[in-house]
Amino acid sequence: MPEITFARLREIDPAEIAAHMSDARVAEHMPLLTFEWDPIAAERFIVSKERCWERDGLGHWAFLADGEYVGWGGFQKEGEEWDYGLVLKPERFGLGAQISRKAIDFARRDDRIPFVTFLLPPSRTNLSALKRLGAVLLGTHDYDGVRFLKYRLETA
Template sequence: MAAIDYDRITFTRLTKIPPAAIINLMNDPAVRRHLPLARDEFGDVECDRFVATKERMWEERGFGPWAFVLDDEFIGWGGLQPEGEDVDVGLVLSRKYWGAGLALYRRILAYAFEELCVDSVTALLPPSRTRVSALRRLGFREDGEIAIQDQRFIRYRLIRSS
């Protein structure tokens, strides 16, 4: 099987993606295992609310999550979003494309530091995410813990000068 060229992944808005594709991703048990805030079934109503919330970030802050597309296939979503005073980076990818994380992080971080000129970026991971070597290779360092909706997350931070 040929290696996937992750440089061909395009970034677009979630509004361009058929809701069924987002719903399928968000209900995949392997994906949900790492989404502790996703407690209930993710259906049409939840998808509409989710996309509207992410679009509002773009309108209010000038940045937000993208949909990731490879060869016309929706493979996941992620990017930057406000988290309190921080700018947080996150990725939610289809299992088939979990290997794309490092390449996507690099592109997103370049956008954060070069286009948005932020001083640091955080990544919040649930304790179930034990494989963090890719984040460490990018320069992220553990920076405490945070609770969101009674769920514990480990915060990693990358400072611009890193």
Template sequence: MHMSVRDFEFGDLQEVPRALLTAQMADPRVAEHLPLLDGGFDLEAFLRGKAQRWAQDGLGHWAIWQGEVFLGWGGFEKEDDVWDFGLVLTPEAFGQGQAIARQALAFAREDARIEVVQFLLAPTRRSVKALARMGAKEVGEVRYGGQTFRRFLLDTKS
């Protein structure tokens, strides 16, 4: 399943060549902003968990492509009563995060299930201007997986 969203294609994460995902997650520039990666990366457990989210919630993380170029992965996962948006890009795609997020949020605004989107930012992420431009509001901090994150919420229906 590939869903074309402007310049980006959101596809099945399970179809990404394993070497691309392994290289992305092993890159220290990526790991710097992923405090939950502290214990290392188990590719097969990661892919099983992502497939389980799709089966459980009917939505989850996609592979993100621009033509034949793998940009990373991200999307929406249900966390309690809110949909969390995550985006993990390859270092070569770091500058495209806002454009990808805008396109993913356009999907969320059309999806009746997603009324509120949560963004959890690691403390290493200093700039939140892009989130503010999208309309997200900081609502405090939250502990998740033993780590503290800045929490932002965006009402997709207003």
């Protein structure tokens, strides 16, 4: 099993993030991904995620496996809720459970995060790992005109 570490997105080459986000297998479960990624778009993305860190003291990370970039995600404040997201390179999809366990353990130790929400597109049909964590389906949620399944996991 690889060693999983979290880094800031600004530590990753924007061209690598652009290549990751340009993969059609990534876009398959990201209905809000409606533009083409290039290094400039990736740089804008990194800047927007760094603003979350400045505003909230927490935000999305780059996920590394044995020091290699494998994806991004983490916690982003949506109103009063902390939403968890995970976007991995397709060849690293198998690391999702390991990365998510580490992130959820972080949330359980952070007093700012009494619960975590997850917004998943209805195209995601294998939700057994989420249910094993103890997440409960709250229903559907519209975000930017797109319907998502919304789950909640108590962390406190």
